[in-house]
Amino acid sequence: MKKLFIIFTLLLISTILFACGSNKTASLEKVEAKNKHGIEQDIVKKIETNLKSQYKAIDEGDYNKYQELVYGEINSVYESVIKDVIIPKKPSTSLDKIDVLYQKDDEVLAYYEAKMISETYTPDSNMNQKIKGYAVFKKVDGAWKAVANYDEIATVVYLDGEGKENADYSHLNFDNSLTWRNALKRLKSENLTPTAWIDKVKGEIEGNKIVKSSLTEQPIEFDQAFLDDVPEENIDNIKKVLNALGDVPKDSITVYSINVYPDQKANGIFQTDVFIRNGFNVPIKDISGTVTISIKQTNGMGEEMVLEVASGEFDLSSIGTIQAGSTKFMTLIFDPDSVLVDNLAELNIDELKVDSILNHN
Incomplete structure (x- = not known):
């Protein structure tokens, strides 16, 4: 009887362990069913396939196949660029990154980075380039397709015949990534569909009169050395981002944060460009105190959680005096000792919050 009892007990324990193991496996499968932004992996794969197929069709000169992957009527100018400019160059395109960021209703927003090198290279009509952009996809009759005219390029860097960056083409480059990244921070809180969001950001970039008239010019002070080193276009973008924030909060x-340096994350360093804004009615100086960075993360269950990424003590006296109601721009660097997470390089930090406790004179 004792022997039978022991055997029964072992069987019971094995059954319990197996059940726990099965639950753990199911739980892991559930966690892995979504990407870091909370998008179903099945959708992610379909978006990746569509985007890769678009560029493959263009590389192969098959415009009809490209059209099949797109929902809606393609703008005639964009159609002409693809058919008459890009395809004749016989391009070869590599997609270095695809990140499906956001879903609202039956639309999805994706970010991508691509490099296009032409078989036929001519300096006066160069199409060799690295691009970073955002594209919208829509579920149509059960299939995910790219939405026509909603593939927006945030950054273009032109390359030479060997596929390398060349100063001779620098005047053709453009970079609106700062505006796009900061708009991305507001996307979830604004609860817009991806198409509506892109329309809004394009309006800001193109100086839409309605958007522009609603913004008040916010005062900002730059050091002369900064103005000498930074292109005027970048200065203008910084000012636009500040204007979009509106008036400085009073009495504080x-x-x-307006920009994060992703390359530094791999080194265990969190680096960000920030506005420091004076909401008092008197000038302030000798600023110092604690600055903490936190982000919202979505776990595999679709639940949002707040994660503190970095926290440190800063002496900001080097920025000098900030006039009443004004703003200064600077870069904060959190060294590895100030970083509070082990997986910094893997974290998505498109949207973050800055908390600070600062003293001043």
Whole structure:
């Protein structure tokens, strides 16, 4: 009887362990069913396939196949560029990154980075380039297709015949990534569909009169050395981002992040460009105190959680005096000792929050 009892007990324990193991496996499968932005992996794969297929069709000169992958009527100018400019160059395109960021209703927003090298290279009509952009996809009759005219390029860097960056083409480059990234931070809170979001950002970039008239020019002070080193277009973009924030919060010093350096994350360093804004009615100086960075992350269950990424003590006296109601721009660097997470390089930090406790004179 004792022997039978022991055997029964072992069987019971094995059954419990197996059940726990099965639950753990099911739980892991559930976690892995979504990407880091909370998008179903099945959707992610379909978006990736569509985007890769678009560029493959263009590379192979098959415009009809490209059309099949797109929902809606393609703008005649864009059609002409593809058919008459890009395809004759016999391009070869590599997609270095695809990140499906956001879903609202039956639309999805994706970010991508691509490099296009032409078999036929002519300096006066160069199409060799690295691009970073955003594209919208829509579920149509059960299939995910790219939405016509909603593939927006945020950054273009032109390359020479060997596929390398060349100063001779630098005047053709453009970079609106700062505006797009900061708009991306507001996407979830604004609860817009991806198409509506792109329309809004394009309006801001193109100086839409309605958007522009609603913004008040916010005062900002730059050091002369900064103005000498930074292109005027970048300065203008920084000002546009500040204007979009509106008036400085009263009776406080606020810190607002506008850009993160992804390359530094791999080194265990969190680096970000920030606005430091003076909401007092008097000038302030000798600013110092604690700055903490946190982000919202979506786990595999679709639940949002707040994660503190970095926190450190900063002496900001080097920026000098900030006039009443004005703003200064600077870069904050959190060294590895100030970083609070082990997987910094893997974290998505498109949307973050800055908390600060600052003293001043």
